[in-house]
Amino acid sequence: MVRMIDAIAAAINFDPEEENRTLKQTKQYFINRVRTIAVFGTTIKIQLDPQSFNSFLKNRVIGERRMISEENAAAWIEKNVVGGITKELLDK
Numbered sequence: 001m002v003r004m005i006d007a008i009a010a011a012i013n014f015d016p017e018e019e020n021r022t023l024k025q026t027k028q029y030f031i032n033r034v035r036t037i038a039v040f041g042t043t044i045k046i047q048l049d050p051q052s053f054n055s056f057l058k059n060r061v062i063g064e065r066r067m068i069s070e071e072n073a074a075a076w077i078e079k080n081v082v083g084g085i086t087k088e089l090l091d092k
Helices: 002-011 025-032 051-064 072-082 089-090
Strands: 034-040 040-047
Touching: 002 051, 002 072, 025 034, 034 051, 051 072
Parallel strands: none
Antiparallel strands: 034 040
16 A cells, blocks of 8 residues: 555656746645545545645655655545545455
């Protein structure tokens, strides 16, 4: 599950020049809004809360690869991935 969260974080582009938007606009785009991203060849919907977005951003800036601990991964996915997704579905 942690691997999926890391892939979700990698799919979010924080580069303001590449995306042609400011950090403020990027926050407004992702925080508390349902967004579709591709992870492992599958399209999923996410809705990041401010804490999750800021954690992703902080870890990206300092170069940290692990975004969420293994113990918190299932709860994070339930909270931020939109839809009826379960651990069993993710493991398939």
